[in-house]
Amino acid sequence: TAEAPKSALPDYANWKDESAVIVHSANTLETRRGAIGSGVVTPSKHLYVRNNLPAPGAEIVADRDAWEVRIEGVNNPATLTLAELKEIGIESVTAVLQCSGNGRQFFTHGPGGTQWGTGAAGCVVWTGVPLRDVVAQLGGVKEGMEYITGTGGEALPAGLDPKTIMVERSIPTRALDQAILAWELNDEALPLTHGGPLRLVIPGYYGVNNVKYVKQVAFTESQTDAKIQASGYRIRDVGVKGAPDQPSMWEMPVKSWVTAPLEKTRQGHSRIHGVAFGGNNPLDKVEVSVDGGKTWLDAQLLGPDMGRFAWRPFALSVDLAPGEYRIVSRATDAQGNIQPQNRTENERGYGNTSWSDHGVTLTVS
Ligand code: MSS
Structure with missing residues (x-):
């Protein structure tokens, strides 16, 4: 079968600047090294894309304010709409978004996965409500909760154990002060491509922790047993299998x-x-x-x-x-x-x- 031309942008990201990105696959677009520019903020149409699962359909951004997110592990758990979140507070933060695998192409043992060079990263402005303000409104975090666990809103294929495929990430609660629930990217409504209508953004943490189309944020005693957390996105020696005791891809270093x-x-x-x-x-x-x-x-x-x-x-x-x-x-x-x-x-x-x-x-x- 003929392969689609390398440069073809996938439909859900057809608004990207084709000359600024390398299309690795329908789920992975990289910003060209020379397309970063000399400004601080990466234009959205140059920003890389990485999806572990196919992006949901555009129907989820048809009525943004109606999007619901469930907040668990607080003293008064609740389901809030995006419209309600907007009433709680607003803050903007400029932050680097970088995939855990950025720079993978320089490894010589041939790790599988997207062969990112330098461009699985960008610096963008997120606007939304600080998660700590949402939590304060709901009576505070329940005692003994050590993680913020965000669940992605993708529809999962039937017949598979959801834990093996779903995007659900746990981040230590020390990140609560910097976490936001964002509905804007670079001063525009958050594109579906980057997690619209609502995304859990953890500035300073690797890309994978920034859960798109977030449908639940739960404060939990332990980390989720979803595969992407339990064995995925961990630092381990070459040849070793993933396990929960290996360092997780959380805070980004210099x-x-x-x-x-x-x-x-x-x-x-x-x-x-x-x-x-x-x-x-x-x-x-x-x-x-x-x-x-x-x-x-x-x-x-x-x-x-x-x-x-x-x-x-x-x-x-x-x-x-x-x-x-x-x-x-x-x-x-x-x-x-x-x-x-x-x-x-x-x-x-x-x-x-x-x-x-x-x-x-x-x-x-
Ligand atoms: N979310 C969801 N929901 N899904 C998916 O898939 N991915 C991750 C994050 N989040 C996902 C999510 C990853 S992995 C990354 S990087 C990021 O996202 C990206 O982003 P953008 O916007 O660029 O696409 Mo590595 O660490």
Whole structure:
């Protein structure tokens, strides 16, 4: 059977800018490395997409205000509509959204899954109600609850054990202060593609924890036994099977990469650009090396500081004589954590923050 042309956007994401994305599959679109731009906010039409299950139909965004979310594990559990949530409070947060598997293509043991380069990440503005305000309205979190468990609103195929397929993630309650129930992305109604009408957003946490079309938020004593939590999205040695005692993909660590120039440039004056973020911590600084990490120079942080969870574009001006250069960047967060030279090898190819993997080889002529 003939394969669909690689560039064809799937229907539910046909509003994306085709020139800015790499279509890996109908469920996975990556932002091109050069399409990040030099602003802080990634335009929605450039933002990557990752779905574990086919996206629901557009009928779920036909009457957004009628969308219902069940809140459990609080003293007064309730079902709230989006219209009711909008009455409780509103807050905007600019945050990096990044897939756990971003940078998987640099692993050499051949982990399965989407071969993301740098572009399973973007920095976007979420608007919604702080989850803590919703909880306060419902009498507070019940005693002894240690996790926030969000359930995705996809219709599940019949005949399968739902636990093996459903998108349900548990996040430690320490994230309650930063969690929001969002209905807007970049100042527009949250597109279905990115989880509209309502999404659980946990700034500072890996993409998988940001449950789209969220239909239930439960405070729970233990983590869900859904496969995506119990054995999926965990850091484990190569060749080892998933198990609940392995570290889960929760808080994101500090990371950066160069976005321009990417392959070749003219001799003389050149400006190296990239993006850097502290993940769950504020960003402190970024250094750039044009000799593969032997010597480093401080880069300039650009754009407004949009807060702890946002990324900062950075730039460094250099004069380059003809030749070949290995350009790398290395970010440090406010706690002094430095982006490591080497990735942590792991079976699924998650959490790659290696500065050497994310460098670019530049030919100057
Ligand atoms: N949600 C739901 N509901 N479903 C699915 O599938 N996925 C994940 C998140 N959430 C899902 C959800 C993932 S995995 C990710 S990244 C994210 O989402 C993405 O997002 P966007 O918007 O970009 O598409 Mo990895 O860690």
